Amino acid sequence: xxxxEKPIQSRLLSAFSGSCQDYPPIWLMRxxxxxxxxxxxxxxxxGSFLDLxxxxxxxxxxxxxxxxxxxxxxxxxxxxxxxxxxxxxxMTRFDEGVGPVLLRLEGPDDFxxxxxxxxxxxxxxxxxxxxxxxxxxPREVALIGFSGAPWTLATYMLEGKSSREFALxxxxxxxxxxxxxxxxxxxxxxxxxxxxxxxxxxxxxxxxFDSWAGVLxxxxxxxxxxxxxxxxxxxxxxxxxxxxxxxxxxxxxxxxDGLAGRIGADGLALDSMVPLAWARDxxxxxxxxxxxxxxxxxxxxxxxxxxxxxxILTAWKGGRFIFNLGHGILPxxxxxxxxxxxxxxxxxxxxxx
Amino acid sequence: xxxxEKPIQSRLLSAFSGSCQDYPPIWLMRxxxxxxxxxxxxxxxxGSFLDLxxxxxxxxxxxxxxxxxxxxxxxxxxxxxxxxxxxxxxMTRFDEGVGPVLLRLEGPDDFxxxxxxxxxxxxxxxxxxxxxxxxxxPREVALIGFSGAPWTLATYMLEGKSSREFALxxxxxxxxxxxxxxxxxxxxxxxxxxxxxxxxxxxxxxxxFDSWAGVLxxxxxxxxxxxxxxxxxxxxxxxxxxxxxxxxxxxxxxxxDGLAGRIGADGLALDSMVPLAWARDxxxxxxxxxxxxxxxxxxxxxxxxxxxxxxILTAWKGGRFIFNLGHGILPxxxxxxxxxxxxxxxxxxxxxx
Numbered sequence: 001x002x003x004x005e006k007p008i009q010s011r012l013l014s015a016f017s018g019s020c021q022d023y024p025p026i027w028l029m030r031x032x033x034x035x036x037x038x039x040x041x042x043x044x045x046x047g048s049f050l051d052l053x054x055x056x057x058x059x060x061x062x063x064x065x066x067x068x069x070x071x072x073x074x075x076x077x078x079x080x081x082x083x084x085x086x087x088x089x090x091m092t093r094f095d096e097g098v099g100p101v102l103l104r105l106e107g108p109d110d111f112x113x114x115x116x117x118x119x120x121x122x123x124x125x126x127x128x129x130x131x132x133x134x135x136x137x138p139r140e141v142a143l144i145g146f147s148g149a150p151w152t153l154a155t156y157m158l159e160g161k162s163s164r165e166f167a168l169x170x171x172x173x174x175x176x177x178x179x180x181x182x183x184x185x186x187x188x189x190x191x192x193x194x195x196x197x198x199x200x201x202x203x204x205x206x207x208x209f210d211s212w213a214g215v216l217x218x219x220x221x222x223x224x225x226x227x228x229x230x231x232x233x234x235x236x237x238x239x240x241x242x243x244x245x246x247x248x249x250x251x252x253x254x255x256x257d258g259l260a261g262r263i264g265a266d267g268l269a270l271d272s273m274v275p276l277a278w279a280r281d282x283x284x285x286x287x288x289x290x291x292x293x294x295x296x297x298x299x300x301x302x303x304x305x306x307x308x309x310x311x312i313l314t315a316w317k318g319g320r321f322i323f324n325l326g327h328g329i330l331p332x333x334x335x336x337x338x339x340x341x342x343x344x345x346x347x348x349x350x351x352x353x
Numbered sequence: 354x355x356x357x358e359k360p361i362q363s364r365l366l367s368a369f370s371g372s373c374q375d376y377p378p379i380w381l382m383r384x385x386x387x388x389x390x391x392x393x394x395x396x397x398x399x400g401s402f403l404d405l406x407x408x409x410x411x412x413x414x415x416x417x418x419x420x421x422x423x424x425x426x427x428x429x430x431x432x433x434x435x436x437x438x439x440x441x442x443x444m445t446r447f448d449e450g451v452g453p454v455l456l457r458l459e460g461p462d463d464f465x466x467x468x469x470x471x472x473x474x475x476x477x478x479x480x481x482x483x484x485x486x487x488x489x490x491p492r493e494v495a496l497i498g499f500s501g502a503p504w505t506l507a508t509y510m511l512e513g514k515s516s517r518e519f520a521l522x523x524x525x526x527x528x529x530x531x532x533x534x535x536x537x538x539x540x541x542x543x544x545x546x547x548x549x550x551x552x553x554x555x556x557x558x559x560x561x562f563d564s565w566a567g568v569l570x571x572x573x574x575x576x577x578x579x580x581x582x583x584x585x586x587x588x589x590x591x592x593x594x595x596x597x598x599x600x601x602x603x604x605x606x607x608x609x610d611g612l613a614g615r616i617g618a619d620g621l622a623l624d625s626m627v628p629l630a631w632a633r634d635x636x637x638x639x640x641x642x643x644x645x646x647x648x649x650x651x652x653x654x655x656x657x658x659x660x661x662x663x664x665i666l667t668a669w670k671g672g673r674f675i676f677n678l679g680h681g682i683l684p685x686x687x688x689x690x691x692x693x694x695x696x697x698x699x700x701x702x703x704x705x706x
Contacts, residue, residue, distance in 0.1 A: 174661075
């Protein structure tokens, strides 16, 4: 190979190296989803929600929809964090208006039935979706792969559904620590495998979602959020040093201080509650930050959104920064609000020139 | 009056002056409640939940129950934050298994129907309960009065019930700011009146609950959590400079840094998520801190609780500190776990002597 091929670097990827940019790259958590009429059309054809996740044709299609509509800097694999338990052998379904329902793990005997081999086979369509997406996307649009984090996955696997109190998960996490550590070990392996296969299929950035990080106390956060994620990132960094890893530890609050270093992340997704000046002064010097418009304000749109977006840009655009929401898009968000948001971000570059 | 009467100072009150103590004072949010069989007995006799709140006889009785059972340093008025909307004229009820149901405020025309005069009359039994409690309690047990904060009260008044997304409340807070400010003004007056009447009846410490502080972004937190509470504490400090005010801004995360100064609080109740070392290094030098055992860990009890309690004591006992939970006691908590917790706290004093 004598000629050097210079890849078109996406704005999203260059944000990690801190390259100077006039406006931040933007993508939105759950940018593919129910708020788009074209998503609802595909969803109706695909069958169940998991059928959609496991259909490369349909899953790639819905991941591309927001890219066609809006000038976004990244596409994210269309999938769900619960494909891991489902792939490992724990039957999972999504009931309309209820959410996920899993056949609950009762204890260590059940843990040992979970199978990485089964997962790798079961999730082939997911990796196929990644490959199809990368082949279809323009090169300047980065492709993000993702996974749930062990703690959040474990809550669903032990509670069998979305929880408010996490009584069962906390029982295992605080009382049956040794057994729980065994489950977490399995999940660390599963997440590493799942993310590695996504990278091999074409994912250029990874995001790890620990949506329920904010329900653990200090000890629990260190033991069940930080330790497992640190193990995952160490393994991924060894094999894929060039792939940036974002972590969304929702509700981590003051734990965001120093977190990127402790867990080996290249960037932290911040929820909407994180104070802007504090994030700028404390977190942004440590790592790239991503966030944090309140999805409720995106749904509201108009001057309220202009004000909130401007606050975030003013506070954060001096450092490493990817614009996003603080949580996923709400299903009843008007798509034109998303268009207006992307325009605001793009125009913020012109305004300061 | 020529003789000087030296009052017996409660341990809880002396914690605010930072008096050196071998172990922290302890009380628990929702220490009177469903987890106690004697509470359930009274509740069955009293009628509805609000009937219980409005019966001085029964409300004082249930507030005294945990004091009889456990060696706690404070009793808290038995009441509910929603007696304010109910007192102001907004019909409120509590449905078993559902929670609060309020006749929803639709807009400014409804706001102007709310009446402070009505509230003052309607809540006479609440202030009577405070007076009866103060007359009955041993002098070393402090009596805590409380109120909801304007933002949290407004969410219930506008949503009509507990919410997960706060779409309506956020609509008013971010879009109809002027009208929302009018509602908040009314609530500031109502909270000041409600707390003042509790102090006049015998409350020695006040706690303001902003349970939904953690769902607002940075701007919203400053405008609708901090500003109204600062106005309330300024008014109370003018009239009752000797009464310490605790504020529970649940989920405030990094906002806890500097918060006490910004809102004029004498102490901050911290939720279970707040990292212990961070609270010690950043928040405790600024103000007294109260908290923050995870109620789920109190329910679990045993060695898991011993570990968590020890972590908190080790981190925080060097400074101004009241032991408490990070949120209210869960209804299915075994009462013997509370007894064990109080014993642990008391014994921590002996251990270090």
